[in-house]
Amino acid sequence: MTGTTITLHTAAAEALVAQLPTPTPLRAVAVDPASAHGLRAAGSSVVVTSFVGSVSADTAVLLADMDQLAAAAGTDNPMVSVSDVLRPALEAASGVLGTGVLGESRRESADALLADPETVVFELTAAGQPAGWFALRLREGGTIGGSSPVAPTTGAVSTGNLGRINNVEMALTVEIGRTRMSVRDVLGLEPGAVIELDRSAGAPADVLLNGRLIAHGEVVVVDQDYAVRITKILDVADGIA
Structure with a gap:
């Protein structure tokens, strides 16, 4: 070592x-x-x-x-x-x-x-x-x-292999911000409490696929339901960074 x-x-x-x-x-x-x-x-x-x-x-x-x-x-x-x-x-x-x-x-x-x-x-x-x-x-x-590094992923992905997982569902999450709080502060939360996030009003929301950042977007309302309008798709390198 x-x-x-x-x-x-x-x-x-x-x-x-x-x-x-x-x-x-x-x-x-x-x-x-x-x-x-x-x-x-x-x-x-x-x-x-x-x-x-x-x-x-x-x-x-x-x-x-x-x-x-x-x-x-x-x-x-x-x-x-x-x-x-x-x-x-x-x-x-x-x-x-x-x-x-x-x-x-x-x-x-x-x-x-x-x-x-x-x-x-x-x-x-x-x-x-x-x-x-x-x-x-x-x-x-x-x-x-x-000793056996994983082969790097390239753009030439087999469409046939991907076709086998077309029906697999994945978790898509929209995140408008984050913050860190002590356990004591979390347990002290009451209705009406305001939690300040690390993002300013109007900043784009993050779109995550199974926890991986894949895009940015803006939160909108469609038929009284929240939705997200995609404004930018990130490549693999951007998502990891």
Whole structure:
């Protein structure tokens, strides 16, 4: 594993701990995966997720006291799970890897991830005491270790192959803006509250296909229903950027 790759692992681990809402700041130290027995023994207590982008990755996080993590985040609402509390930290870690999409966070065993020699494991310590683990495996080019890169997509796509999926439905979403809020502020929302978005009035809306930005448009009303008029179709490169 190259020095650049190791640096990328370390940067992701440091970004993760910087965003964890723990009572005591944590420090990430790379360790021998064989010593991460606590992560294996935890079973479904581990929060795992995958990131897909130019550099894809699989991650797993375990903290010694997951309940303390939720308490530190300032919520005991059953609607907010530990995975939700960890989400901003996982987004920060995956953001180091570049442009891509972070998958759903879920609680399950990380045995297969830890058994892979490509996985780098970090011990998370608080005041010198073990407080958890963070495991990261990079999949360059969409494959583990980057040994078999995915062939680049070209404009010459087989119409016959696409014809097989003509009837497959995909989720088309129109987004007029985004914002980030703390869990405390979300739980404090009441009817009449105003949430300010990151987009000015009159700015074009984003049209996303299965989460991928494909076009811009303007929101209109058709027969008393909202609709979107497409103003610009993006190419693949624009959508990824």
